[in-house]
Amino acid sequence: MTTDPHASLQPIFAARFADPPTTHEDAADTDLIRSMAGRGSCRAFLDDPVPAPLIETLCATALAAPTKSDLQQRDIVLIQSSDIRQRLAELVAGQAWVADAPMIAVFCGNNRRQRLLHDWHGVPFANDHLDALFNAVGDAAIALGAFVTAAEALGLGCCPISAVRNEAAAVSELLQLPSHVFPFAGLAFGYPASAPLISMRLPLSVTCHVDRYQEAGLRDAVQTYDRARAETQPYDKQRFLATFGDDPDYGWSTDKVRQYNAPERDGFGDYIRAQGFKLD
Numbered sequence: 001m002t003t004d005p006h007a008s009l010q011p012i013f014a015a016r017f018a019d020p021p022t023t024h025e026d027a028a029d030t031d032l033i034r035s036m037a038g039r040g041s042c043r044a045f046l047d048d049p050v051p052a053p054l055i056e057t058l059c060a061t062a063l064a065a066p067t068k069s070d071l072q073q074r075d076i077v078l079i080q081s082s083d084i085r086q087r088l089a090e091l092v093a094g095q096a097w098v099a100d101a102p103m104i105a106v107f108c109g110n111n112r113r114q115r116l117l118h119d120w121h122g123v124p125f126a127n128d129h130l131d132a133l134f135n136a137v138g139d140a141a142i143a144l145g146a147f148v149t150a151a152e153a154l155g156l157g158c159c160p161i162s163a164v165r166n167e168a169a170a171v172s173e174l175l176q177l178p179s180h181v182f183p184f185a186g187l188a189f190g191y192p193a194s195a196p197l198i199s200m201r202l203p204l205s206v207t208c209h210v211d212r213y214q215e216a217g218l219r220d221a222v223q224t225y226d227r228a229r230a231e232t233q234p235y236d237k238q239r240f241l242a243t244f245g246d247d248p249d250y251g252w253s254t255d256k257v258r259q260y261n262a263p264e265r266d267g268f269g270d271y272i273r274a275q276g277f278k279l280d
C-alpha cells in the first residue's frame with residue numbers, strides 16, 4: 001500500500017499491523033506522526049538535488065537527538081565529492097540504486113573523542129570494553145533514526161545502507177576514519193520517485209510487551225504474518241534459490257532464515273578490533 005500523508009492514522013496502522021491500535025489520541029494524529037507511521041524506505045529518487053541548507057538542518061536535527069550520558073559519540077560524514085561517492089558506491093556492490101541516490105551520508109560511531117578528552121585531561125580511559133562500542137553504536141543509530149524521521153517529515157525519501165560495513169576497512173580508509181571511529185550505516189536520501197510503501201510489521205502482540213517479556217503465541221503469529229505478507233506484499237525474489245529452491249509460500253520468516261543461513265560481514269569483528277575496540 002502507498003501512503004497518503006493526509007490520511008488519518010487509522011488506515012496507516014491498519015496497513016502496517018494485523019493488530020493495529022484500535023483507538024488513538026486525536027492529538028497524536030499529526031503530520032509528523034502520520035509521516036512516521038506511514039513511512040517506508042526509498043531506493044529510487046528524482047534527480048533534484050537536496051539543498052545544502054536543508055541537509056545542514058537535518059544534520060543539526062539528527063544531532064539534537066538523545067545521546068548516552070551526553071557523550072555525543074556519533075558523527076555524520078556527508079559525501080559531497082563525486083569521486084568519493086563513486087568509490088563508496090562501488091564498495092556497496094550489489095546495491096546498484098546507491099550510485100543514483102542524490103545524496104549519501106555515513107553515520108559513524110565515535111568513541112575517539114571521548115578518548116581524546118581523557119588524553120587532554122590526563123585521566124585514563126577505564127571503560128575500555130564492549131560498553132565503549134555499544135554506546136557509540138546506540139548513539140549513531142539514534143542519530144540516523146532522527147535524521148530519517150526529520151527528512152521523511154519534510155518530504156524526502158531515505159534508505160539506510162548497512163552495506164557500507166561489508167567492506168568496513170576500505171570504507172574507513174576512504175573516509176579516513178581514525179581509530180575508535182567506525183561506520184554504523186550509510187544513508188541515501190533525496191526526493192522520492194514515488195510514495196513510500198508501508199511494509200507490514202510483526203503484530204504488536206508479539207513485539208510490544210507489558211511489564212514482562214513474553215513469547216506466548218509467537219510461532220502462530222509469525223506464521224500468520226508470513227501468510228499475510230506473502231499475500232499482500234510478496235517478495236520480488238527469493239534468496240539463495242539455488243540452495244533452497246522455489247518456495248511457493250515464501251514469506252518473511254523464510255526470507256530471514258535464508259538470509260542468515262550464510263554469514264554476513266563475518267570479518268566485522270576483526271575490523272572493529274583493528275579500530276581499537278575491545279569486545280570483552
Ligand SMILES: Cc1cc2nc3c(=O)[nH]c(=O)nc-3n(C[C@H](O)[C@H](O)[C@H](O)COP(=O)(O)O)c2cc1C
Binds near residue numbers: 041159163164198
Ligand atoms: C541500520 C539499517 C541498515 C540498512 N541497510 C540497508 C541496506 O544496506 N540496503 C537496503 O536496501 N536497505 C537497508 N536498510 C533498510 C531496511 O531494509 C528496511 O528498513 C526494512 O526492509 C524495512 O522496510 P521499510 O524501511 O520500508 O519499512 C537498512 C535499515 C537499517 C535500519
